[in-house]
Amino acid sequence: xxxxxxxxxxxxxxxxxxxxxxxxxxxxxxxxxxxxxxxxxxxxxxxxxxxxxxxxxxxxxxxxxxxxxxxxxxxxxxxxxxxxxxxxxxxxxxxxxxxxxxxxxxxxxxxxxxxxxxxxxxxxxxxxxxxxxxxxxxxxxxxxxxxxxxxxxxxxxxxxxxxxxxxxxxxxxxxxxxxxxxxxxxxxxxxxxxxxxxxxxxxxxxxxxxxxxxxxxxxxxxxxxxxxxxxxxxxxxxxxxxxxxxxxxxxxxxxxxxxxxxxxxxxxxxx
Amino acid sequence: xxxxxxxxxxxxxxxxxxxxxxxxxxxxxxxxxxxxxxxxxxxxxxxxxxxxxxxxxxxxxxxxxxxxxxxxxxxxxxxxxxxxxxxxxxxxxxxxxxxxxxxxxxxxxxxxxxxxxxxxxxxxxxxxxxxxxxxxxxxxxxxxxxxxxxxxxxxxxxxxxxxxxxxxxxxxxxxxxxxxxxxxxxxxxxxxxxxxxxxxxxxxxxxxxxxxxxxxxxxxxxxxxxxxxxxxxxxxxxxxxxxxxxxxxxxxxxxxx
Numbered sequence: 001x002x003x004x005x006x007x008x009x010x011x012x013x014x015x016x017x018x019x020x021x022x023x024x025x026x027x028x029x030x031x032x033x034x035x036x037x038x039x040x041x042x043x044x045x046x047x048x049x050x051x052x053x054x055x056x057x058x059x060x061x062x063x064x065x066x067x068x069x070x071x072x073x074x075x076x077x078x079x080x081x082x083x084x085x086x087x088x089x090x091x092x093x094x095x096x097x098x099x100x101x102x103x104x105x106x107x108x109x110x111x112x113x114x115x116x117x118x119x120x121x122x123x124x125x126x127x128x129x130x131x132x133x134x135x136x137x138x139x140x141x142x143x144x145x146x147x148x149x150x151x152x153x154x155x156x157x158x159x160x161x162x163x164x165x166x167x168x169x170x171x172x173x174x175x176x177x178x179x180x181x182x183x184x185x186x187x188x189x190x191x192x193x194x195x196x197x198x199x200x201x202x203x204x205x206x207x208x209x210x211x212x213x214x215x216x217x218x219x220x221x222x223x224x225x226x227x228x229x230x231x232x233x234x235x236x237x238x239x240x241x242x243x244x245x246x247x248x249x250x251x252x253x254x255x256x257x258x259x260x261x262x263x264x265x266x267x268x269x270x271x
Numbered sequence: 272x273x274x275x276x277x278x279x280x281x282x283x284x285x286x287x288x289x290x291x292x293x294x295x296x297x298x299x300x301x302x303x304x305x306x307x308x309x310x311x312x313x314x315x316x317x318x319x320x321x322x323x324x325x326x327x328x329x330x331x332x333x334x335x336x337x338x339x340x341x342x343x344x345x346x347x348x349x350x351x352x353x354x355x356x357x358x359x360x361x362x363x364x365x366x367x368x369x370x371x372x373x374x375x376x377x378x379x380x381x382x383x384x385x386x387x388x389x390x391x392x393x394x395x396x397x398x399x400x401x402x403x404x405x406x407x408x409x410x411x412x413x414x415x416x417x418x419x420x421x422x423x424x425x426x427x428x429x430x431x432x433x434x435x436x437x438x439x440x441x442x443x444x445x446x447x448x449x450x451x452x453x454x455x456x457x458x459x460x461x462x463x464x465x466x467x468x469x470x471x472x473x474x475x476x477x478x479x480x481x482x483x484x485x486x487x488x489x490x491x492x493x494x495x496x497x498x499x500x501x502x503x504x505x506x507x508x509x510x511x512x513x514x515x516x517x518x519x520x521x522x523x524x525x526x527x528x
Contacts, residue, residue, distance in 0.1 A: 002342075003341040003343075054350050057320065057324065057351060057352075057375060058324055061317070061321060061324050062326075064320060065321055065326055069494075070318070070327070071326065071327050073494055074321075074327045074489055074490060076492050077492045078483045083475070084475065085493055090497045090498055090499050091494065092498055092500075093309065093313060093498045093501065095309045095312075114375060117370055117371045118371055219333065219336075219338045227334055233326075233330055234330060235330055236332055236333050236341070237341065238329055238346050238348075241324070241345075241347045241348060242324075242347055242349055243347045243349075244349075244350055246347060
């Protein structure tokens, strides 16, 4: 299945008595009720690692685009009524700034590797601290309390998976802990953020800007305030959107299904 | 102005200065190298990512309602993983670009210019190649050279014709290094996949210019060094260059004529 459709519920499972394997695209499995599937004897597989690089790249792209005002700049450069480029039209450098990564899994770590080349100071918050060698390879400092990360970061990037524990991880309290000059970047899941609180925080300049590849729902309704805010960039969930990666995902899902149907161990099975 | 003693430019580029005439009149020139390297390199990478991942196009689809249902190959771009990056002009900015691109999984760096720079290139394992080979083998081409008579119009029909159909072209040097008509043709005919330009000829482009109509061309308003921190530093440096020149003292950064 691609992009969490169709919805896998009791009704669907009852109508498919011979279903053996569900292969889901991407690394997120928040849209699947694993207990329910297990109770029907259905095995689940995902495509966890192949998406890491492109998603990390997009996280960097969003951070850079936001800080250097790329979307705005492009609009100005192509606008018919632009007569000259104002000399005082400025952005803020990413190089040398502090990046706080919330969720240092495969994707979060790849973002850290990329950010290091921009001489960024890297803080991270994770369920568990990573090994010393991994930390020093990217110069990342562990923040056991998310508050410490939020208070010190110029950019806060969310790369956690969506679980009951991470739902609305970033709410009014967390946004208020962030610097007023900080930017929130979300490449995880829309529901990790209290979206209404985010709208308010952006409107009241509690934080400076947001760059989101994910929202809730996707797409947002046409009249949603996030679509109107000048300091927000939203992309349509394109984290893994390169032809090469999408092809590999397809191959991996097919491989998992074939193994499942043959009664063999399933590659990338989600347990 | 016959009393002109000093020219202080807020840039590292000096292609806009008639150096022969300036030298003849004994006028001194100050400029701002180094201090703008990081901001410009960062912008080059930002532009490359925006072009290869189709950021402005995708953002527009979100706003315009073009994003209806999701399909696996919709809005797909090109990844940097395992790619070959060709840098035209491995100077300060070119090196800073390569440094930032390295952890994106770039498999190989190529570069071209007036001559090989083995010590500099060693940091990236970069190979010095002729312009033609760089065009043929690169998945991403980044232009960070100075504008000189030798580089004027260098990126032309022949150059784009050699590039891969899946490649992305980024120019943050000077508009005149690129033959814009040839670039337009290459983009419109699918000879290259996408382009990102921070510089054009002229700036801004006239409202009816064909490049402005292309979805796969991201154009920025010459913002390479446009950050609060960098422009402040450049301004202070330019002022100090000017004052030193007027006082007949050594400048912090004088252009040797």
